[in-house]
Amino acid sequence: MFNIEEELKKLPLSPGVYMHKDSLGNVIYVGKAIKLRNRVSQYFHKSSQYSPKVRAMVDNIAEFDYITCATEMEALILECNLIKKYMPKYNILLKDGKTYPYIEVTTSEEFPRVIRTREVKRDGNKYFGPYSDSGAVTKIIKLIDEIYPIKKCKTKEFPANFRPCLNYHIGKCKGICINATDKAEYEEMIDSILKILNGKDAKLIKELKEKMMTASDRMEYEEAAKYRDYINAFKTLGETQRATMAADRDIDVLLPLVTQNSEIIAQYKVREGKLIGREIHYMDEYNSDLSSTRSEMVSAFIKQHYTGSAKLPKEILLTEHIEEEELIIGLLDNTNEENSKAKSDTMHRTKIIVPERGEKKAILDLAINDSLQVIKGLDERAERDSEKKDKLREEITRLIKRAAQIEGAIPYIIEDGDEREYRVEAYDISNMNGLDTVGAMVVYEGAKPIRNDYRKFKIKSEDAEGDDYASLQEVIYRRLKRAKDGDSGFSTYPDILFIDGGLGQVHAVQKVVSALRMSIPVVGLAKNDVHRTRAIVFGDGSEIELEGEPFLYSYCGRIQEEVHRFAITFQRGRRTSAMTKSVLEEIPGIGPSRRKELLKHFKDIDSIKRASYEELLVCDTINSKAAESIIEYFSKK
Numbered sequence: 001m002f003n004i005e006e007e008l009k010k011l012p013l014s015p016g017v018y019m020h021k022d023s024l025g026n027v028i029y030v031g032k033a034i035k036l037r038n039r040v041s042q043y044f045h046k047s048s049q050y051s052p053k054v055r056a057m058v059d060n061i062a063e064f065d066y067i068t069c070a071t072e073m074e075a076l077i078l079e080c081n082l083i084k085k086y087m088p089k090y091n092i093l094l095k096d097g098k099t100y101p102y103i104e105v106t107t108s109e110e111f112p113r114v115i116r117t118r119e120v121k122r123d124g125n126k127y128f129g130p131y132s133d134s135g136a137v138t139k140i141i142k143l144i145d146e147i148y149p150i151k152k153c154k155t156k157e158f159p160a161n162f163r164p165c166l167n168y169h170i171g172k173c174k175g176i177c178i179n180a181t182d183k184a185e186y187e188e189m190i191d192s193i194l195k196i197l198n199g200k201d202a203k204l205i206k207e208l209k210e211k212m213m214t215a216s217d218r219m220e221y222e223e224a225a226k227y228r229d230y231i232n233a234f235k236t237l238g239e240t241q242r243a244t245m246a247a248d249r250d251i252d253v254l255l256p257l258v259t260q261n262s263e264i265i266a267q268y269k270v271r272e273g274k275l276i277g278r279e280i281h282y283m284d285e286y287n288s289d290l291s292s293t294r295s296e297m298v299s300a301f302i303k304q305h306y307t308g309s310a311k312l313p314k315e316i317l318l319t320e321h322i323e324e325e326e327l328i329i330g331l332l333d334n335t336n337e338e339n340s341k342a343k344s345d346t347m348h349r350t351k352i353i354v355p356e357r358g359e360k361k362a363i364l365d366l367a368i369n370d371s372l373q374v375i376k377g378l379d380e381r382a383e384r385d386s387e388k389k390d391k392l393r394e395e396i397t398r399l400i401k402r403a404a405q406i407e408g409a410i411p412y413i414i415e416d417g418d419e420r421e422y423r424v425e426a427y428d429i430s431n432m433n434g435l436d437t438v439g440a441m442v443v444y445e446g447a448k449p450i451r452n453d454y455r456k457f458k459i460k461s462e463d464a465e466g467d468d469y470a471s472l473q474e475v476i477y478r479r480l481k482r483a484k485d486g487d488s489g490f491s492t493y494p495d496i497l498f499i500d501g502g503l504g505q506v507h508a509v510q511k512v513v514s515a516l517r518m519s520i521p522v523v524g525l526a527k528n529d530v531h532r533t534r535a536i537v538f539g540d541g542s543e544i545e546l547e548g549e550p551f552l553y554s555y556c557g558r559i560q561e562e563v564h565r566f567a568i569t570f571q572r573g574r575r576t577s578a579m580t581k582s583v584l585e586e587i588p589g590i591g592p593s594r595r596k597e598l599l600k601h602f603k604d605i606d607s608i609k610r611a612s613y614e615e616l617l618v619c620d621t622i623n624s625k626a627a628e629s630i631i632e633y634f635s636k637k
Contacts, residue, residue, distance in 0.1 A: 002063035004044060011037035015075045016068040017082060020090075023062040027086040032079040034072055040064060053292075057090040076331050080303050092283055092292055092300035101137045102129035103197060105190065110183075111151045111176045112190050114144050120311050128197045139233035144196075147204075148189045149174045159612045161635045205234055251360075252313040253367040254301065256294035259378045263292065265301045266374055268367040269313075278370065280378075281305070295322045302328055302352075307335040312350045317364050321354055328352070392447055395552050396422045399536065399544075400496050403521035406540045407510065410519045412495055421446035425479075426498035426525075426559045427509075429471045430567040436574055437465050439475035440567035443494075444559060453492070455479065456570045469508040472499065476512045484516065497522045498559055502537050510539055525560045533557040584608075587633045589626050597621045598630075609634045 016036045020029040020043075033039030043058050050058070069075040083091050104117045108124035116137055120127050131137050145152070149172050153165065158177040167173035174181035196204055212227035253268040263283040283297050292300075299322045306312055312332060322328070332350050355361040397413060400422070404411035414420055424444045431437040439457035443450040457475045464470035476497070482490040497513075497520055499505045506524040513520050524537035533556050535543040546553035583605055584595045597619045602608045608616075608630065616627040 004061075004063070007064070008037065008041050008044065011040055011066065012068055013037050014068050015070070015072050016066050017075050017078045018064055018066045019082065019086070019088075020057065020061045021063050021065065022060050025063075027082075027088050028060055029057055029088050029090040030079055030082045030086060032072070032075040034075075036066055036068070040066070053090065072327065073330055073334060076303075076327060077307075077335060080307050080331070080335075084304065092296060101131055101134050102127045103131075103137060103141065104128075105194060105197070107190070109156065111186055113151050113154075114141055114193060116141055126194065126197075136233040139229055143230045143233070144193055145172065148193060150186070150189055150193075151176050153177075155610055157612045157615065158610070159631060161631070162610065205231055208234075249315065250311075250313040251315045251317060251363065253317045253364055254298055255319065255367055255371045256297040256301075257371055257375055257378075258294075259375055260382050262378070262382075263297055264374075264378070265297060266367070266371050267305075268363075268370070270363065278367075278374075280374070295320065298322050299324065299328065303331065306332055306350075314350060315360075316350060316352045317360055317367075318352060318354050319364065319368070322352070325352055389446060391551060392555060393422065395555070396424065396446075396496065399523060400521050403496065403523050403538055404519075406538050406542075407521060409521055411521055421448070422495045423492060424496055424498060424559065425494040426500070426563040427472060427475060428500035428560075428563040428567040429468045429475070430564075430571040431466060431471075432571065435466065436571065437471050438567060438571045438574065439471060440563055440570055441475070441479060442559065442563045442566050447555070449562065454566060455490075456566075458574075468501070469504060472501075472505055473508050473512050476509050477516070480513070480516050480518060480520075493518075494520055496520065498556070498563075499524045500560060500563060502526045503539075503541050506537055506539055525556055527560075533560045587630055589629045594619075594621045594626060 013035045015032075015034050017030060017032050018036060018040050019027045020031075022028050031039070043054075043061070067078060069078060102117050102120060104115050105126045105128075106112045106115065107126050112125075117127075129137070144150075149167075152167055152173060155177070162177045164175050164178050164180075165173070168175040168177070168180070174186065176186070208227050208231050212224050212231065215221075215224035215227065249270070251270040253266075253270075255266040255268075257264050257266055265281045265283060267279045267281060269279070281301060283292070283300065298318060302316070302322075329350065329352060353360060355364055393414060400411045400413065403409070414422060422445070426442050426444070428440050429437060430440070437459040439459065441455040441457070443453040457478060459465060459471050459474055461470065461474055464474050479490055483493055497509060499509050499522060501524050503524065506522050509522045513522060522539065525533055526535045526537050526543070528534040533546060533553065535545050536552070536556060537543050544552070546556065584590055584598065590598070598608055601619050602611060611630075613627050613631060616622050616630055617624065622630075
């Protein structure tokens with residue numbers, strides 16, 4: 001047994017990182033210390049005055065672990081990495097927020113492509129953005145694809161017998177794969193694209209306007225609207241590029257905001273002197289009622305958001321200084337390649353500034369004024385969400401009570417003040433002409449899909465193949481039986497079962513629930529002639545027509561569509577896999593182990609078909625004879 005008092009005595013008086021763990025061995029907090037023994041011991045001193053959050057954490061510490069470091073900076077870097085790895089319950093954690101898109105030209109490749117990305121890497125490619133208008137980015141890339149027949153696929157090497165794709169045949173690709181164009185001609189197209197993305201687009205916009213007017217004169221209004229959208233997309237990106245600040249620099253403004261039920265960081269971005277927008281990042285402590293100081297929020301955000309980033313702002317503007325400011329700046333320098341190279345020239349290192357006057361103070365004030373609207377908007381949304389949550393709970397309670405009364409079941413009803421959401425599980429069966437039957441289970445807690453709890457079922461019983469009722473019974477039995485047997489993957493019981501189908505499906509499932517001596521209400525989701533959710537069906541044949549129930553209609557329809565999507569995607573995937581396997585079975589010398597290796601490495605049949613001799617040899621089980629056999633087989637197709 002872990003003896004905390006004895007283990008505290010063993011801690012060294014050196015820098016390092018400590019990890020508090022609960023009784024199950026889960027890491028619940030990660031911290032750094034200049035002297036490990038002194039810092040960790042403080043948590044267990046009875047005289048220590050801690051906030052409710054820290055006291056709650058200490059009550060859950062069953063043991064601790066530690067890693068020694070040479071310096072405080074090394075400890076800080078390790079602390080950041082371990083927080084990202086373990087996502088500890090009592091650390092301030094940054095939820096992934098929205099990031100703006102870039103347009104990437106893959107100039108590191110021999111024949112570059114133009115693609116959309118949300119991540120900037122130090123890979124030799126050219127990046128344009130970020131842009132706040134995602135739709136405009138999509139339209140620009142689509143227009144470039146229409147004007148310039150450049151390469152679309154990721155393939156870098158092509159065998160001599162390679163067959164070009166549809167893009168080549170319809171004139172949307174020059175056919176790099178079959179040497180149908182020379183490199184000089186291709187480079188000219190890329191140069192033109194780079195000029196356009198750099199803002200030299202006046203000539204192109206003029207041509208687009210002429211085409212728009214011509215189409216309009218011919219009363220080809222859809223075509224004219226297409227050109228209009230392209231022009232507007234360029235204008236949108238152009239405004240983003242030209243909305244410059246007086247100073248040509250990259251600046252982030254970070255504002256810690258507290259709303260009715262959340263803590264957030266509002267990040268305002270100025271890139272190369274251009275105001276490009278605002279991002280909202282939610283800070284999740286897993287203890288929303290135990291708030292952190294604003295300084296702690298900003299410090300946690302900087303450490304998690306910026307460390308390891310390929311491109312940092314030159315300046316970060318704050319309303320107040322944060323603790324360990326110099327240490328955090330050093331952390332950014334040590335974990336960012338661009339900054340570490342610029343140590344000799346401090347003008348290129350990230351600075352944390354609290355401006356008091358001048359242009360930077362004006363930028364900060366602008367962000368502060370905007371943030372007041374952010375808080376107001378988030379609070380209003382929170383109120384609406386709370387109303388919807390209460391309404392949904394009332395509606396699900398109504399369904400559970402009615403279904404339970406009909407079935408003679410004893411339901412679980414959530415009482416007022418209980419924060420738990422009802423767990424709704426929905427089921428659907430899918431097959432192809434009565435064959436290859438599968439089942440699917442999706443899970444919602446209130447209005448939120450819990451995708452980690454989704455499950456797929458391959459129907460095992462031959463008697464159930466092609467029989468929806470028997471298939472449903474098998475799926476429900478396997479799911480509930482595994483819960484009774486203590487299977488951790490099925491340990492949480494549902495409060496109500498939604499079944500895709502009518503009265504027959506409901507009765508089939510009720511028999512299984514009854515046989516397992518469980519008390520879980522069951523309802524069916526019946527569709528109309530156009531496959532829209534029409535009614536909720538109960539075990540006695542009574543229904544709730546959803547035409548007059550807009551709230552329930554929206555909720556049940558969304559769940560029914562989701563479980564149908566999940567089931568049919570699984571079924572199609574199995575069918576595609578079977579077809580791929582059958583194709584590979586026709587190739588001489590390619591047995592089960594080689595088929596498995598090929599699919600593991602190349603993912604699909606098209607990639608195998610396009611693979612070069614050298615690429616095929618990368619697979620451990622593929623020798624020269626097998627590679628030749630594969631290439632010869634596909635060359636004849």
